[in-house]
Amino acid sequence: MTGFEGHAAFEEYAALARELSARRRAAAHAAAAEAHRLRVLHDTLDQLDRRLAEQHEWLTGLGAAIGVPGPPAGDVPPPAEHARVLPYREHPERPALPDVGPAARESARLPVSRDPLSHRSAPSAPVFRDPAPSAPASRDPAPLDPAEELALVRRRADDADRHGRRAEELAGRPRLLPGWSPQARAAVVYLGCVVVGVLAAIVLGHAYDTGRVDGFTLGAWIAAGLPALVFFAGFLLLGRYGRPVLGGAPAPRNAKTGFLLCFLLVPLGYCGYLTLLG
Numbered sequence: 001m002t003g004f005e006g007h008a009a010f011e012e013y014a015a016l017a018r019e020l021s022a023r024r025r026a027a028a029h030a031a032a033a034e035a036h037r038l039r040v041l042h043d044t045l046d047q048l049d050r051r052l053a054e055q056h057e058w059l060t061g062l063g064a065a066i067g068v069p070g071p072p073a074g075d076v077p078p079p080a081e082h083a084r085v086l087p088y089r090e091h092p093e094r095p096a097l098p099d100v101g102p103a104a105r106e107s108a109r110l111p112v113s114r115d116p117l118s119h120r121s122a123p124s125a126p127v128f129r130d131p132a133p134s135a136p137a138s139r140d141p142a143p144l145d146p147a148e149e150l151a152l153v154r155r156r157a158d159d160a161d162r163h164g165r166r167a168e169e170l171a172g173r174p175r176l177l178p179g180w181s182p183q184a185r186a187a188v189v190y191l192g193c194v195v196v197g198v199l200a201a202i203v204l205g206h207a208y209d210t211g212r213v214d215g216f217t218l219g220a221w222i223a224a225g226l227p228a229l230v231f232f233a234g235f236l237l238l239g240r241y242g243r244p245v246l247g248g249a250p251a252p253r254n255a256k257t258g259f260l261l262c263f264l265l266v267p268l269g270y271c272g273y274l275t276l277l278g
Contacts, residue, residue, distance in 0.1 A: 037147075044150050051157060059164055065246050066171050174251065176241035185242060186254035190234040190261045197230035197262065198269035205270065222270050224263075231262040 063069060170178070177185045201222050207213040235253055243251035 041146050041150065048150060048153055048157065052153075055157060055160060055164075059160070062164060062168055062171070062246075066167070168246065171246040172244045174242045174244055176237070182242075182252035183254060183257070186234075186238055186252065186257060187261070189237050189242075190231070190254075190258040191265075193230035193234040193237075194262055194265045194269065196233075197226045197266040198273070200226055201266060201270040202273055205274070222267055227263040227266045230266060231258055234258050234262070 173179075174185070177188065180188070204213055204218055204221055204226075208215065208218045235255060235258060238253040239251050242253065243249060
């Protein structure tokens with residue numbers, strides 16, 4: 001071997017050694033990046049696991065408070081069943097690849113430089129490729145990346161939180177006229193009871209005209225009996241349907257306003273009816 005050929009062989013060996021060192025550094029960098037990605041995925045999964053457990057407990061308590069049964073305990077998988085996140089290349093529906101990162105596989109596809117002093121090229125490094133199927137088959141949809149799956153779970157958990165807060169807000173309102181203020185609700189309830197009281201007074205007036213009721217009984221019912229009945233009816237309605245489903249806060253009944261409306265408007269309504277007839 002001449003000195004020229006030995007020098008060319010040494011230059012070729014040095015080029016291959018530099019390329020191998022570069023690929024090793026790329027593989028180490030890719031492995032570190034992959035390990036960091038997996039740590040981030042596991043931390044995110046742990047956070048979502050705790051969040052979903054707390055969310056399930058909150059929604060179950062909310063459903064029990066509003067009379068909606070929650071899911072059975074067996075329908076919620078324990079955290080241990082989904083505590084491990086597989087890397088994307090280890091997904092059961094994806095063919096297994098050698099344990100190298102994407103940067104290493106990309107660097108493996110780089111062309112090998114030729115030595116201008118050599119009559120032959122350096123042997124190329126093996127290229128890692130996904131094994132092709134031996135026979136054409138129907139392609140299954142590619143599985144989602146774990147990061148995309150966790151992002152989807154987080155979005156659905158956000159939606160559940162939003163709907164749960166909306167349900168909790170609605171459950172904090174009374175069942176009777178939930179969008180109204182307490183004063184307006186009480187006024188409407190007492191006025192509705194007053195209308196019923198005036199109709200009952202008109203019926204008593206017809207009974208007086210036919211002689212079934214005497215004048216003292218008619219006056220006592222119109223002046224005190226019917227107003228008291230309609231007042232207590234409105235008071236009970238507000239207490240039963242005017243309090244919120246959650247919170248246990250007492251319903252605002254506005255007893256003074258109701259007392260004035262009932263004891264003033266029932267006699268005045270009957271007198272107005274008599275005026276229209278006369």
